[in-house]
Amino acid sequence: MLIGVPKEIKNHEYRVGLTPAGVKEFVTFSHEVWVQTDAGNAIGFTDEQYIAAGAKIVVDAASIFASADMIIKVKEPQAQECKMLRKGQTLYTYLHLAPDPKQTELLVASGATCIAYETVTDNKNGLPLLAPMSEVAGRMAVQAGAHYLEKAHGGSGTLLGGVPGVAPGKVLIIGGGVVGTNAAKMALGLGADVTILDRSLPRLRELDDIFDGRLKTVFSTVDAIEHYASKADLVIGAVLIPGAAAPKLLTREHIKNMKEGSVVVDVAIDQGGCFETSRATTHQDPVYTVDGVVHYCVANMPGGVARTSTMALNNATLPFGLALANKGPKQAMLDNPHLLNGLNVYKGKITYKAVTDALGKELNLEYLDARTALETL
Ligand SMILES: NC(=O)C1=CN([C@@H]2O[C@H](COP(=O)(O)OP(=O)(O)OC[C@H]3O[C@@H](n4cnc5c(N)ncnc54)[C@H](O)[C@@H]3O)[C@@H](O)[C@H]2O)C=CC1
Ligand SMILES: CC(=O)C(=O)O
Numbered sequence: 001m002l003i004g005v006p007k008e009i010k011n012h013e014y015r016v017g018l019t020p021a022g023v024k025e026f027v028t029f030s031h032e033v034w035v036q037t038d039a040g041n042a043i044g045f046t047d048e049q050y051i052a053a054g055a056k057i058v059v060d061a062a063s064i065f066a067s068a069d070m071i072i073k074v075k076e077p078q079a080q081e082c083k084m085l086r087k088g089q090t091l092y093t094y095l096h097l098a099p100d101p102k103q104t105e106l107l108v109a110s111g112a113t114c115i116a117y118e119t120v121t122d123n124k125n126g127l128p129l130l131a132p133m134s135e136v137a138g139r140m141a142v143q144a145g146a147h148y149l150e151k152a153h154g155g156s157g158t159l160l161g162g163v164p165g166v167a168p169g170k171v172l173i174i175g176g177g178v179v180g181t182n183a184a185k186m187a188l189g190l191g192a193d194v195t196i197l198d199r200s201l202p203r204l205r206e207l208d209d210i211f212d213g214r215l216k217t218v219f220s221t222v223d224a225i226e227h228y229a230s231k232a233d234l235v236i237g238a239v240l241i242p243g244a245a246a247p248k249l250l251t252r253e254h255i256k257n258m259k260e261g262s263v264v265v266d267v268a269i270d271q272g273g274c275f276e277t278s279r280a281t282t283h284q285d286p287v288y289t290v291d292g293v294v295h296y297c298v299a300n301m302p303g304g305v306a307r308t309s310t311m312a313l314n315n316a317t318l319p320f321g322l323a324l325a326n327k328g329p330k331q332a333m334l335d336n337p338h339l340l341n342g343l344n345v346y347k348g349k350i351t352y353k354a355v356t357d358a359l360g361k362e363l364n365l366e367y368l369d370a371r372t373a374l375e376t377l
């Protein structure tokens with residue numbers, strides 16, 4: 001199979017779909033890999049390293065999209081990339097379709113086979129291709145929060161760890177999954193006072209065990225969010241209903257009741273955001289203020305630490321990517337229900353229920369389950 005790796009074009013996105021080590025794996029299985037010029041250069045993966053791994057370097061994205069059987073990327077395709085996709089071609093990348101009608105329409109129109117990293121599952125109820133980036137974003141959320149709490153960056157001038165004689169800052173984390181757990185580790189490491197909310201009692205039990213009394217676990221209700229947000233210096237939004245638009249848990253009213261100069265980091269922004277006042281921002285222009293509260297809503301946070309993130313992402317995407325290439329996408333998905341869960345769009349049909357639930361009416365799209373689509377279309 002011919003695998004194509006274009007350079008990412010989203011704002012300040014320096015990650016790359018395959019590392020040179022990843023290329024070598026595909027080449028070992030006799031696949032051909034084309035990588036766009038300078039695709040990994042910004043994070044120390046040079047064209048020479050890709051050539052040594054067995055890749056061919058191609059100057060323009062258009063040639064890659066025109067020839068490759070499978071495109072391996074990181075971020076959701078931008079409009080100009082969507083327009084280069086075609087029937088019979090596989091796209092393997094993050095998609096986040098539920099909050100993105102424009103991209104959804106373009107992928108449906110392309111006729112391509114579109115597999116979303118974020119909805120591939122494992123047998124432990126996890127999302128193995130989202131997890132590494134959630135680990136990164138969870139850790140970064142606390143760094144970003146601490147930075148914007150500084151006076152010169154618009155914050156209240158609160159040091160999360162406090163100092164002897166001065167109480168630490170209060171961090172509220174809504175959602176105790178991978179992002180939430182990693183944010184909690186960092187916030188506790190800084191010495192902050194941490195509360196974590198989740199709707200899942202089993203998850204709250206696990207968190208209680210993991211952190212052994214060093215943070216407070218609270219069942220997530222409107223009342224709990226209202227109470228803890230009004231006291232917090234930093235709120236981190238980390239909820240997920242897989243594939244679906246994020247529920248708006250922190251309302252405009254809650255934001256109004258927060259302290260002046262407090263910071264909210266909405267990590268769930270890639271699924272539309274879990275704060276009513278959130279709108280996606282970029283690494284170039286990451287924050288804005290609503291009612292005195294600094295909002296950080298960067299939709300590709302791991303792109304900020306692109307070298308670590310690329311390696312972490314490749315560790316997770318490689319085994320599934322090799323299965324797609326070695327067996328062919330259709331057989332690979334029919335053989336593995338977890339990979340099949342990644343199929344969001346196939347030959348012009350939406351094959352992921354939560355996407356149809358979010359956008360079906362607006363775009364007049366019908367849902368067809370992924371297995372039926374593969375077997376019948
Ligand atoms: N902005 C960015 O750059 C990045 C964003 N993300 C996003 O972060 C979000 C969280 O991802 P993960 O931690 O991997 O998901 P996860 O599935 O591991 O955790 C989500 C948690 O939210 C909880 N939850 C659901 N509804 C809730 C509610 N009403 N109140 C409280 N908790 C609730 C679930 O029980 C679960 O424990 C996702 O939207 C993901 O796409 C992940 C990586 C990078
Ligand atoms: C998960 C995601 O949106 C990212 O890594 O950019």
Ligand SMILES: [Mg+2]
Binds near residue numbers: 260
């Ligand atoms: Mg206020």
